[in-house]
Amino acid sequence: MTGNLLKFAEKIKRKTDKIATEKNKTDVLLYQMLPKQIVINLKTGTSSIAEFFNEVTIYFSDIVDFTQLGAESSPIEIVNLLNDLYSLFDECIDKYDVYKVETIGDSYMVASGVPTPNGWNHAPEIALMALRIRQEVNGYDIPHMPGRTLKIRIGLHSGPCVAGCVGTKMPRYCLFGDTVNTASRMQSFGIGGKIHISSVTQEILSHHGNFITEFRGLIDVKGKGQMATYWLEEFQVAKHV
Template identity: 55%
Template sequence: MLPMPVLQRLRAQKTVPAEAFDAVTIFFSDIVGFTAISANSTPMEVINMLNMLYRMFDEKITQYNVYKVETIGDAYMAVSGLPERNGNKHASEIADMSLSLMRSLDGATVPHCPGEPLRIRAGINTGPCVAGVVGTTMPRYCLFGDTINTASRMESMGEAMKIHISETTKKALDIIGGYEVESRSISDVPGKGEMQTFWLLGKVGGIQLESPQGLKLKDYDHDFLEMLIRS
């Protein structure tokens, strides 16, 4: 997947040099208990579940200045602040998107196991990174730097249906203002040592209004049932 500005430069120049960004905000999420869910599901059920979940995610993020980097299995990665810079808005764009995704999953269940809750962990970090196109046969727009690694750690050390953010993200949101954040105790982060981290709880006055197309997961679940019935 290549963002449109990068694709346009690639077509015009045949190559796109790597670019450094002083500050971006990275989002990672994954499904809680995905290994256990997969072990008790058929491959088709797993694919349908992921397709349903990430269709909803893909539609949600179009309402924000956010670029979807990739999905790997049950992991979902998105970024704001590149390939086109947006000043200091990247932290708030990712924060609003994350709160919207969490709200959409409120009460959601695994489609083929109605009694099994479908929950995610989310992690966010803000900092510098380098981005560039890698490969020629199937070129990909890849992000590099410790900012990405830390964002991944925020996700893996998070808790179900919570948004775990780093101190750099918390400071960026403090500058913007209007976000409800709660301190978490000092955590020993693998590869990073002790870090002060936080939970993103909400936004004063609520997140920006969503479009009528910002459906909840249950709406996609209904779509899949209709598709299965028709087939």
């Protein structure tokens, strides 16, 4: 009888351990899709409260001539291209204090300073990440088009925003506000292979030192009027004498 009880207990333990392992896998996946506190709120039925963040920096990028590229490619080729490219991006952003917000088609959005505030580090973290992504993508060969390389436009802007989880089916953690719109404008008014930043982001980076920027000039931005913008060129590592 004792032997049977031990076997039964071992069987229960194996099943319990298996359930715990599967639950952990599910949690890891959910934490990659939504902030941890949002996941906890959804599990417990607690409503998520929108938060105001006073200082964040937002990154947008897209693929130059993506519409034409799509017209010349099969659906599976486009999916494989985006999966390969954004897997590369995902590896890059893991090295910085940033949060991947979403990808929509060829658009990739990342923020720093949200959902966890990080003082004045949001701009340099995003800037370093953007420089790393540009370096990785520079000369990227389109897998199904030998001899053709891909370029991306990158735009950055800093400021306040509101963030929160919206929807009950496939809920999404979204950012709202003029900062988001302006960051998107920096990307859309940029040039392939360049990192286009607002004067606000440039001002923050100037206080951190070692970021090399070039004044682009005044440009007429839809919905914003005349804006002074810059190109983020590089991060110069300080040399110790």
